[in-house]
Amino acid sequence: MRNxxxxxxxxxxxxxxxxxxxxxxxxxxxxxxxxxxxxIIDYVTKRLxxxxxxxxxxxxxxxxxxxxxxxxxxxxxxxxxxxxILIEFVPQVFSDFEYAENIIEKVLKIVAILLTxxxxxxxxxxxxxxxxTLARYKDKPIDSYIQVFMIxxxxxxxxxxxxxxxxxxxxxxxxxxxxxxxxxLLIFKDTILGFVASIQVSINDMVRIGDWITFEKYGADGxxxxxxxATVKVQNWDKTxxxxxxxxxxSDSFKNWRGMMASGGRRIxxxxxxxTSTIKFLADTDIEQLKKIQLVSxxxxxxxxxxxxxxxxxxxxxxxxxxxxxxxxxxxxxKYLQTYIENxxxxxxxxxxxxxxxxxxxxxxxxxxxxxxxxxxxxxxxxIMGDIFDHVLASVKYFDLEIYxxxxxxxxx
Numbered sequence: 001m002r003n004x005x006x007x008x009x010x011x012x013x014x015x016x017x018x019x020x021x022x023x024x025x026x027x028x029x030x031x032x033x034x035x036x037x038x039x040i041i042d043y044v045t046k047r048l049x050x051x052x053x054x055x056x057x058x059x060x061x062x063x064x065x066x067x068x069x070x071x072x073x074x075x076x077x078x079x080x081x082x083x084x085i086l087i088e089f090v091p092q093v094f095s096d097f098e099y100a101e102n103i104i105e106k107v108l109k110i111v112a113i114l115l116t117x118x119x120x121x122x123x124x125x126x127x128x129x130x131x132x133t134l135a136r137y138k139d140k141p142i143d144s145y146i147q148v149f150m151i152x153x154x155x156x157x158x159x160x161x162x163x164x165x166x167x168x169x170x171x172x173x174x175x176x177x178x179x180x181x182x183x184x185l186l187i188f189k190d191t192i193l194g195f196v197a198s199i200q201v202s203i204n205d206m207v208r209i210g211d212w213i214t215f216e217k218y219g220a221d222g223x224x225x226x227x228x229x230a231t232v233k234v235q236n237w238d239k240t241x242x243x244x245x246x247x248x249x250x251s252d253s254f255k256n257w258r259g260m261m262a263s264g265g266r267r268i269x270x271x272x273x274x275x276t277s278t279i280k281f282l283a284d285t286d287i288e289q290l291k292k293i294q295l296v297s298x299x300x301x302x303x304x305x306x307x308x309x310x311x312x313x314x315x316x317x318x319x320x321x322x323x324x325x326x327x328x329x330x331x332x333x334x335k336y337l338q339t340y341i342e343n344x345x346x347x348x349x350x351x352x353x354x355x356x357x358x359x360x361x362x363x364x365x366x367x368x369x370x371x372x373x374x375x376x377x378x379x380x381x382x383x384i385m386g387d388i389f390d391h392v393l394a395s396v397k398y399f400d401l402e403i404y405x406x407x408x409x410x411x412x413x
Contacts, residue, residue, distance in 0.1 A: 023097075030093040038082040046078035067129045073122040079115055087112065109164050117157045124149055143228035148195055151229075194229045197247040207232065207249055212257040218244045220254075237378070265348035265372030266381045272392055273364040273404040279330040280400070281321040286329070293398065295339045296332055303327060330357075333399040334367060337392065341371050346384040348374040364404040 053074045057065040068074065087108045094101035128146045131137040162168075201207055207224055213234060214221045222236035232244045248254075260266055282290070287304055291297045307325045310316075316324025337355040341347055351372040358366040369392070373384045396403055 042082040049074040067126045071122045071126045076119045147229035193247040215254040265351045266376040271366040271368035275364045275402045278402045281326040296336045329399045348372045
């Protein structure tokens with residue numbers, strides 16, 4: 001081995017080169033030869049592994065091996081053999097330069113640690129991508145768990161690198177850091193909070209990828225597209241992205257619309273304000289006129305007969321409308337809207353459906369429609385609600401009612 005390490009050196013000495021120059025040229029020649037061999041082996045190994053994994057990927061039904069190739073796992077593994085060769089033969093190359101030999105050995109060991117971390121990262125990313133292709137894991141915060149593993153592995157890697165640089169054993173170095181645990185906890189506070197929050201979010205099923213959430217504190221209103229260790233990304237309806245700290249999901253209040261999405265109905269809760277001065281009792285002539293409206297004609301017939309019988313039994317003086325029982329245009333309008341909603345094709349009939357009168361306000365009396373559309377898609381929902389209230393607003397006048405409008409005084413000239 002001695003002759004092999006100094007073959008160039010011996011030749012240069014024979015040629016009359018100075019001993020100092022011969023040592024440097026000998027080291028340089030051996031280094032170039034070693035790097036060339038390592039490069040060739042790396043190239044060949046990489047090609048062989050790529051063919052091996054590609055062949056397996058073609059023969060198997062699962063796409064996991066394809067994902068391994070996409071995440072460059074075979075390529076990273078291919079660097080192992082050349083690196084081992086470098087670590088093994090570098091002492092021979094720098095045998096005459098002990099100081100440089102120690103430095104380069106440490107550098108190669110650090111490179112080995114970084115390569116190991118890259119291989120582990122490629123493998124974990126492959127697992128993450130594969131799990132995301134499975135239906136039962138698509139809405140789970142897989143990113144958070146992978147990031148936790150990677151943080152732990154990176155910490156071990158950093159400890160190992162510091163151990164190599166300082167010459168302190170790994171265990172002693174790790175134990176020494178125990179005294180600085182308070183500082184470490186402070187530095188990784190957000191990461192720790194995010195990790196705990198990710199677990200709670202997953203266990204309690206608070207948020208899934210694809211959920212529509214509204215988080216007013218952060219201005220978020222849209223679909224959750226990513227959940228990782230530190231943040232939750234929400235794509236708003238205007239296609240902007242809002243980033244929310246993961247731990248905010250358990251420390252602050254937000255609205256998750258998943259229940260509405262799963263129920264098959266989206267709530268319609270809107271009212272029109274009727275001017276109180278337009279509400280009145282209905283005379284017989286008014287009732288006859290309203291019977292022309294098909295949705296309430298049968299109701300009016302039955303109600304009129306029942307009221308007439310009651311008034312006759314109780315000898316009500318109908319020369320004054322307030323005596324006895326009476327129908328009002330407001331009550332008939334409410335019944336009309338109830339029937340209209342019940343017959344509307346876009347309303348979910350299996351969910352709550354009502355038209356109700358709310359507490360009077362200084363502007364008038366609100367008449368509210370409370371129902372659920374059968375189509376939960378936002379655009380279609382808005383169309384359905386608009387269609388219903390177009391009809392409501394246009395039908396008010398047929399009952400001699402008016403909708404309150406704020407009168408704005410015109411500016412004086």
